[in-house]
Amino acid sequence: MTKKPLFDKIAVIGLGLIGSSLCWRVKRDGLAKRIAGHARTAATRAKAMELGFVDSAHDTPAEAARDADLVVLCAPIGANAAIAEEIGPVLKRGAIVSDVGSVKVCVIRDVGPHLPDGVHLVPGHPVAGTEHSGPESGFPELFENRYCILTPPPGADAGAVERVAELWRRAGSNVELMDPHHHDRVLAVTSHLPHLISYTIVGTASDLETQLRREKQDVSDVVETREVIKYSAGGFRDFTRIAASDPVMWRDIFLNNREAVLELLGRFVEDITALQRAIRWGEGETLEAFFTRTRAIRRGVIEMGQAGSFNPAEPEKE
Amino acid sequence: MTKKPLFDKIAVIGLGLIGSSLCWRVKRDGLAKRIAGHARTAATRAKAMELGFVDSAHDTPAEAARDADLVVLCAPIGANAAIAEEIGPVLKRGAIVSDVGSVKVCVIRDVGPHLPDGVHLVPGHPVAGTEHSGPESGFPELFENRYCILTPPPGADAGAVERVAELWRRAGSNVELMDPHHHDRVLAVTSHLPHLISYTIVGTASDLETQLRREKQDVSDVVETREVIKYSAGGFRDFTRIAASDPVMWRDIFLNNREAVLELLGRFVEDITALQRAIRWGEGETLEAFFTRTRAIRRGVIEMGQAGSFNPAEPEKE
Numbered sequence: 202m203t204k205k206p207l208f209d210k211i212a213v214i215g216l217g218l219i220g221s222s223l224c225w226r227v228k229r230d231g232l233a234k235r236i237a238g239h240a241r242t243a244a245t246r247a248k249a250m251e252l253g254f255v256d257s258a259h260d261t262p263a264e265a266a267r268d269a270d271l272v273v274l275c276a277p278i279g280a281n282a283a284i285a286e287e288i289g290p291v292l293k294r295g296a297i298v299s300d301v302g303s304v305k306v307c308v309i310r311d312v313g314p315h316l317p318d319g320v321h322l323v324p325g326h327p328v329a330g331t332e333h334s335g336p337e338s339g340f341p342e343l344f345e346n347r348y349c350i351l352t353p354p355p356g357a358d359a360g361a362v363e364r365v366a367e368l369w370r371r372a373g374s375n376v377e378l379m380d381p382h383h384h385d386r387v388l389a390v391t392s393h394l395p396h397l398i399s400y401t402i403v404g405t406a407s408d409l410e411t412q413l414r415r416e417k418q419d420v421s422d423v424v425e426t427r428e429v430i431k432y433s434a435g436g437f438r439d440f441t442r443i444a445a446s447d448p449v450m451w452r453d454i455f456l457n458n459r460e461a462v463l464e465l466l467g468r469f470v471e472d473i474t475a476l477q478r479a480i481r482w483g484e485g486e487t488l489e490a491f492f493t494r495t496r497a498i499r500r501g502v503i504e505m506g507q508a509g510s511f512n513p514a515e516p517e518k519e
Numbered sequence: 520m521t522k523k524p525l526f527d528k529i530a531v532i533g534l535g536l537i538g539s540s541l542c543w544r545v546k547r548d549g550l551a552k553r554i555a556g557h558a559r560t561a562a563t564r565a566k567a568m569e570l571g572f573v574d575s576a577h578d579t580p581a582e583a584a585r586d587a588d589l590v591v592l593c594a595p596i597g598a599n600a601a602i603a604e605e606i607g608p609v610l611k612r613g614a615i616v617s618d619v620g621s622v623k624v625c626v627i628r629d630v631g632p633h634l635p636d637g638v639h640l641v642p643g644h645p646v647a648g649t650e651h652s653g654p655e656s657g658f659p660e661l662f663e664n665r666y667c668i669l670t671p672p673p674g675a676d677a678g679a680v681e682r683v684a685e686l687w688r689r690a691g692s693n694v695e696l697m698d699p700h701h702h703d704r705v706l707a708v709t710s711h712l713p714h715l716i717s718y719t720i721v722g723t724a725s726d727l728e729t730q731l732r733r734e735k736q737d738v739s740d741v742v743e744t745r746e747v748i749k750y751s752a753g754g755f756r757d758f759t760r761i762a763a764s765d766p767v768m769w770r771d772i773f774l775n776n777r778e779a780v781l782e783l784l785g786r787f788v789e790d791i792t793a794l795q796r797a798i799r800w801g802e803g804e805t806l807e808a809f810f811t812r813t814r815a816i817r818r819g820v821i822e823m824g825q826a827g828s829f830n831p832a833e834p835e836k837e
Contacts, residue, residue, distance in 0.1 A: 279803075328753050332817065348750060383739040387746050388753065390724050395754030398716055401791045403813040405783070406708050408790075421701040428705050430819045432646055432666060436713030438820060439757040445817035448810035455798045455806055465723070466795050470788065472726075473719045477784050480773045485597075488773055492766035495721040499650065499763035501748045502756060 207368055208233040212269035214262045214284055216240040216249045217447070218330065219301045220275030221339025224254035226372045229341045239265035240336070241276070248336045267291045271368070274300035274312070279453035281308060285315035294319040297361045301327055303388060303450075305352040305381040307457040313354065321361035324381065326350045326388070327374060334447040345373035352381040389461035393454055394469060397462065399443035400451070406437070525686055526551040530587035532580045532602055533594030534558040534567045535765070536648065537619045539657025541591060542572040544690045547659045557583035558654070559594070566654045585609045589686070591643075592618035592630070597771035599626060603633035612637040615679045619645055621706060621768075623670040623699040625775040631672065639679035642699065644668045644706070645692060652765040663691035670699040707779035711772055712787060715780065717761035718769070724755070 211233040213220045220238070227233050238255035239262045240246045246258035259265040266272045266288040274281055281300065292298070298316060300308050308324040316322055329347040331338065349369040353362045366376045379387075406429050413423045433441060455462055479487040529551040531538045538556070545551050556573035557580045558564045564576035577583040584590045584606040592599055599618065610616070616634060618626050626642040634640055647665040649656065667687035671680045684694045697705075724747050731741045751759060773780055797805040 328750055330753070347752065350750075380739050383742075386740060386742050387750060390727065390742055390747050391750040391755040392753030394720060394723075395758055397794060398720060398791070399754070400810055400813050401794060402712060402716060402787060403816050404809060405712075405787045405790045407812070407816050409708065409783075409786070421698045422704060424701075424704050424708055426816070426819070429708050430816065430823050432668075432705060432709040433820055434646060434665065434709075436717070436761055437709040439761065440713055441813075441817040441820050443754055443757065444810075444813040446810075448807050448814070451810050452803050452807040456801055456803055459798055459801075463795065463799060465727075466791070466798075468727070469720060469723045470791065470795075472723045473716070473784070473788065476715060476719060477781065477788075480777055480784075481781060483774055483777075485770050485774055489766050489770040491722060492718055492762075492764075492769050494725070495718050495759075495762040496766070498721050498725055498744070498748065499759040501744070502751055502759050505748055 204231070204371075206231055206234050207364060207371070208270040210235045210237060210269045210271075212237045212239070212262075212265040212272045213255070214239045214265060214272065214274050214288075215276030215280075216245050216255070216258075216336045217275065217450075218334050218338045219327065219343070220273070221249065221252075221254050221336045222329075222341065222343035223273060223275065223301070223339075223372070224249075225339050225341040226344065227368075228254060230371060232368060232371055233271070237265040237269065245336050252336065254336075254339065262288050263291045268293055269296060271297045271299065271365070274298070274302070274308075277447075277450045277453040278302040278304055278307060278311075278457055279449075282311040282315070285312040289315040289317060289320075292317060292320045295321075297321045297323055297365060299323045299325045299365050301325060303392065303454050304458040305350075305384045309352075309354050309381055321358045322354060323357060323362050323365040324352045324354075325365060325369065326352070326384065327369065327372075328388075328392075329374075330446070332442050332445040334450070342373065344369065347374050348377055349374035350377050350379050350384055352379050352384050354381065385458050386461045389458055389465050393458055393462050394465050396443055396446065396451060397455065397466065398469070399440040402437075402440050403444040522549070522689075524549055524552050525682060525689070526588040528553045528555060528587045528589075530555045530557070530580075530583040530590045531573070532557045532583060532590065532592050532606075533598075534563050534573070534576075534654045535593065535768075536652050536656045536661075537645065538591070538593030539567065539570075539572050539654045540647075540659065540661035541593065541619070541645075541657075541690070542567075543657050543659040544662065545686075546572060548689060550686060550689055551589070555583040555587065563654050570654065572654075572657065580606050581609045584614075586611055587614060589615045589617065589683070592616070592620070592626075595765075595768045595771040596620040596622055596625060596629075596775055597767075600629040600633070603630040607633040607635060607638075610635060610638045613639075615639045615641055615683060617641045617643050617683050619643060621710065621772050622776040623668075623702045627670075627672050627699055639676045640672060641675060641680050641683040642670045642672075643683060643687065644670070644702065645687065645690075646706075646710075647692075648764070650760050650763040652768070660691065662687065665692050667692035667694050668697050668702055669694060670697050670702050672699065703776050704779045707776055707783050711776055711780050712783050714761055714764065714769060715773065715784070716787070717758040720755075720758050721762040 327349040645667040
């Protein structure tokens with residue numbers, strides 16, 4: 202790489218899957234001269250130094266953020282307000298604060314008020330991940346060929362937005378700009394509701410054995426968790442992968458995108474109730490027509506994949 | 520292969536993904552001396568002959584089944600009763616009738632009464648598939664390392680069961696025996712409910728744009744289907760793949776496993792309603808505890824995969 206570093210000092214607050222992957226990429230491609238990290242636990246800080254994806258690991262967010270040209274918040278989004286309050290006073294003039302959270306309106310609400318004049322807020326969301334979490338799970342290619350959505354608030358500094366965009370482009374991502382409110386609605390459909398449903402069905406399945414054993418006499422009625430796992434290839438397996446994501450991260454996503462998720466969930470429950478009724482009444486035509494319609498969307502996914510924007514055939518990292 | 524053929528003549532009724540894959544495997548490994556096929560449409564029959572996975576293609580199930588040692592029903596399960604009624608009179612003494620349907624109690628109910636004395640019914644369910652359907656989509660490796668569940672009714676002929684089991688073992692599958700009622704309950708969890716949910720969420724998403732455009736003024740509220748597809752990597756993509764499966768096959772599955780699916784769906788809707796309430800009331804601890812619990816099941820899937828029974832890291836065929 203003959204390109205110059207984009208930043209003198211980057212501070213990464215939160216060193217889980219996304220934070221550590223960003224560090225690895227910045228390090229590998231020389232995107233910053235220096236990476237300062239902060240993690241809440243001493244164990245994670247030690248691991249980060251041992252693996253070597255940060256140049257320094259600090260006990261507090263403020264120590265990491267001091268003198269940084271770019272601070273990237275990578276903790277669960279529920280922690281953002283407290284972190285912003287703590288780093289606000291030490292940020293240097295002209296610094297940029299960004300983040301990687303899956304909900305964006307709340308970042309502007311929670312972080313914005315704590316930043317001094319002359320510090321630029323450029324919220325971001327790399328649409329990337331695996332089912333794994335923690336500092337050991339990161340790798341520099343995580344963002345390759347993924348979208349990264351930036352949601353600058355009205356009046357954001359164009360130069361700051363461009364510098365953050367360039368960071369993600371150099372990390373391998375396709376950068377898009379989006380209105381924060383709109384982002385939260387789109388992601389509620391493409392990611393938040395699918396995760397909630399996956400968590401639910403895996404929970405429903407695991408409760409089944411316990412509850413049936415308590416109630417029933419007929420052993421052929423009892424579905425064992427062991428069996429569910431054994432035959433999981435028929436659809437259930439995809440749900441277990443999605444439902445293995447980080448619990449705290451997802452708790453914060455649902456609490457902070459409440460309105461969009463609840464609206465969508467209301468629609469989903471209505472729709473599944475209609476199908477439930479069609480099954481109960483034996484309405485074959487209703488079912489067939491519904492199932493036929495949903496095929497078209499899959500074709501759309503495949504076509505967009507073939508058009509090169511991403512590859513839907515690519516398996517998730519296990 | 521120096522092994523002898525298992526059957527002189529196999530008849531395969533229904534030449535879609537499963538039927539054609541079975542034919543390809545039987546042909547490749549010489550599991551029968553002759554394969555007679557039947558498909559409802561002339562186009563499928565012509566395609567089967569053109570591709571060469573059957574030795575003969577017949578206009579009616581009875582013509583294909585005449586003199587067969589094994590008849591495998593591979594049409595959507597709703598068609599089984601009529602097919603059995605038609606082939607019953609021509610079946611030779613000692614013939615075996617099997618099938619590949621995803622629901623098993625209904626096969627015994629619909630097919631059993633039409634079989635003459637001396638003909639053996641051995642229902643089967645290869646737990647395998649892709650999102651594709653039709654005679655062009657088959658391939659001989661489809662059943663490799665998959666489970667095939669046989670659900671012989673009480674008093675079934677042990678020799679007949681073993682011959683069907685050996686066919687599937689030679690097709691690459693791990694064969695298991697199961698009570699038919701129990702099978703239908705287990706598969707409701709591992710496959711039928713996941714499919715119903717996937718169909719629903721894809722439908723909910725595709726209705727969103729239409730309905731929001733009709734109602735709302737605020738353009739940032741309108742989530743376009745194009746956008747949903749674009750950002751589908753974050754969870755939604757898995758659902759679109761599942762929801763692209765054959766509509767008629769799935770219609771018949773839901774109509775024929777009504778009781779188990781409705782019971783489970785009732786539990787699922789209760790569970791998601793409880794999470795909905797936790798989100799509305801901001802109950803972070805409830806959410807986190809629930810999400811933490813579901814992780815354990817994923818670990819179970821991975822451990823069983825590593826134990827060699829199947830490979831959960833294997834991507835679905837696109």
